[in-house]
Amino acid sequence: xxxxxxxxxxxxxxxxxxxxxxxxxxxxxxxxxxxxxxxxxxxxxxxxxxxxxxxxxxxxxxxxxxxxxxxxxxxxxxxxxxxxxxxxxxxxxxxxxxxxxxxxxxxx
Amino acid sequence: xxxxxxxxxxxxxxxxxxxxxxxxxxxxxxxxxxxxxxxxxxxxxxxxxxxxxxxxxxxxxxxxxxxxxxxxxxxxxxxxxxxxxxxxxxxxxxxxxxxxxxxxxxxx
DNA sequence: AGGTTAGATAACCAAGTGGTTAGGTACGAG
DNA sequence: CTCGTACCTAACCACTTGGTTATCTAACCT
Numbered sequence: 001x002x003x004x005x006x007x008x009x010x011x012x013x014x015x016x017x018x019x020x021x022x023x024x025x026x027x028x029x030x031x032x033x034x035x036x037x038x039x040x041x042x043x044x045x046x047x048x049x050x051x052x053x054x055x056x057x058x059x060x061x062x063x064x065x066x067x068x069x070x071x072x073x074x075x076x077x078x079x080x081x082x083x084x085x086x087x088x089x090x091x092x093x094x095x096x097x098x099x100x101x102x103x104x105x106x107x108x
Numbered sequence: 109x110x111x112x113x114x115x116x117x118x119x120x121x122x123x124x125x126x127x128x129x130x131x132x133x134x135x136x137x138x139x140x141x142x143x144x145x146x147x148x149x150x151x152x153x154x155x156x157x158x159x160x161x162x163x164x165x166x167x168x169x170x171x172x173x174x175x176x177x178x179x180x181x182x183x184x185x186x187x188x189x190x191x192x193x194x195x196x197x198x199x200x201x202x203x204x205x206x207x208x209x210x211x212x213x214x215x216x
Numbered sequence: 217a218g219g220t221t222a223g224a225t226a227a228c229c230a231a232g233t234g235g236t237t238a239g240g241t242a243c244g245a246g
Numbered sequence: 247c248t249c250g251t252a253c254c255t256a257a258c259c260a261c262t263t264g265g266t267t268a269t270c271t272a273a274c275c276t
Contacts, residue, residue: 082186
């Protein structure tokens with residue numbers, strides 16, 4: 001699986017997006033991350049492994065804790081990818097397109 | 109499944125992203141879309157249904173053809189979502205953060 | 217040494233995914 | 247009317263996913 005696909009797949013789950021959102025406030029242990037959710041520890045562990053494989057988090061070691069930290073670099077690729085489609089949703093780009101078409105019309 | 113999750117899930121497949129890329133050049137029939145890929149028609153049909161459910165394409169009817177058209181509005185949500193993480197990857201934002209921290213230090 | 221806590225792993229399950237082949241529908245052309 | 251084309255649905259398969267419970271390791275605290 002390529003990097004971009006892995007990132008999109010990781011982001012497709014609301015729990016994982018919530019974990020990322022939490023990590024914007026700073027590093028957290030697995031226990032802290034699991035607190036807001038009504039699912040078991042192993043389930044969180046799996047989510048974290050998916051996020052780690054996608055390169056969205058890094059994990060350290062401190063005694064019996066394994067603190068997680070956000071790594072947003074893959075999200076830059078996502079933003080860049082999405083931006084390529086801006087002209088298909090952005091009204092001003094649509095107007096620009098219309099203007100260009102009009103100019104071409106006048107040229108003839 | 110919420111809208112954003114559906115969009116991310118749809119984008120997690122390279123074939124579907126390639127289909128979207130093709131549709132930026134204008135509408136296309138199912139046959140035309142399937143041409144670049146070495147997979148069966150039904151497989152393409154399934155991909156198109158996923159894209160349609162995610163609101164990324166719309167489909168018309170013209171005789172025996174079912175032309176597909178890009179609808180990029182869900183991608184705007186993706187771009188907005190990703191932008192919220194910009195400060196975690198963008199160097200200039202990091203520098204801004206450092207500046208703000210420095211200013212706070214001086215205040216004390 | 218013994219108990220508690222943080223976390224990972226294993227084994228399992230139901231549901232979903234991406235692909236296939238086979239067969240059905242709808243339309244245009246001869 | 248019949249044939250070919252475009253497309254869909256159905257049934258199936260292997261694999262993945264998101265969850266569970268049970269069990270393990272590692273570190274800390276008495």
